[in-house]
């Protein structure tokens with residue numbers, strides 16, 4: 001074998017791909033239920049789009065972007081996250097000028113040059129939503145409820161929501177100052193990463209997980225004690241509306257998220273018990289980005305969910321693969337090739353998923369092949385069936401067989417498929 005997939009990427013083979021497709025369907029259905037509409041965007045953008053929004057100093061921009069110069073000399077980046085591209089498109093397409101609120105969703109691959117490990121890839125996939133034009137906590141709650149419903153629809157019951165506020169331009173600087181003051185006596189003992197954060201966006205120092213540094217942190221001031229009146233009201237509103245909808249959550253002032261653009265609400269949804277990388281969904285409010293990209297001031301809130309992690313977390317993986325469309329196998333005795341080909345075409349035109357054996361093998365080998373492919377029904381055409389204008393229909397799950405008139409087969413299979421599908 002001369003080639004293998006690049007480090008940090010993963011092939012999604014047919015069985016798993018069926019689970020992916022189901023997951024996408026569940027996601028799209030949930031989005032439609034909430035009135036969100038799909039947006040499909042390029043997977044590369046001007047690199048500056050991310051340095052200007054995600055943040056010059058964030059790991060994503062400094063270390064993880066796949067950067068390249070195209071033949072026209074443009075500096076481009078494979079998209080490391082979704083939000084900046086959606087904001088760009090929202091402005092460029094004129095959706096922003098139409099006013100009102102816009103509820104958008106996306107699904108696709110993203111790229112970050114990270115150290116690959118379980119649950120962390122260099123090409124990974126996200127499902128995400130962005131809600132433009134509403135400043136109220138109601139919009140935060142709507143996107144959070146959508147995320148929770150999405151996970152629930154996939155059978156993930158134990159997911160934990162944690163929320164925080166990162167304040168706004170008015171109150172964040174004073175909190176950063178309070179944090180710097182509290183950390184000043186120990187800053188020399190902290191790692192290089194922490195020291196850099198200390199000088200820049202100090203809030204992000206709270207992202208440090210390693211006990212080596214954390215043991216020096218002591219009792220740091222909480223941002224929740226430093227919010228301005230507007231941010232305090234927003235956070236209280238968020239909490240009371242989550243209570244109203246009976247969405248359980250924990251307020252956790254340690255959540256700051258790795259991106260620069262968040263204002264007010266930030267949140268994460270974790271699935272305990274799936275290993276170190278247990279963050280499934282991350283999101284928050286970014287009320288300044290549209291304006292910073294040249295639009296009118298427009299509040300916005302959204303999230304992104306990691307698909308590889310969701311699939312790893314859910315039993316649905318197996319369950320969903322089993323729900324892949326059941327394929328019908330036409331197994332025919334060697335001398336009825338023409339008849340079998342006609343039947344395959346007829347059933348496919350009737351909207352039924354059908355395969356047959358292109359290798360002219362024996363009936364018993366064809367039966368084994370059908371079982372190996374996980375086919376739900378086999379249509380057997382032997383000599384007797386040909387002579388009587390019938391087929392034998394075998395249910396591969398129960399092993400039951402019945403004779404069906406050939407002209408009634410399509411109808412019969414349709415009925416069976418309807419009974420079996422959820």
Ligand code: AMP
Pocket residue numbers: 081112114119120121122123124125126258279280281282304305306307308309
């Ligand atoms: P972030 O905006 O970085 O928090 O990403 C949102 C979600 O995407 C995370 O909660 C993860 O589920 C997923 N994610 C982020 N980076 C990766 C990665 N390198 N590999 C797999 N999933 C990822």
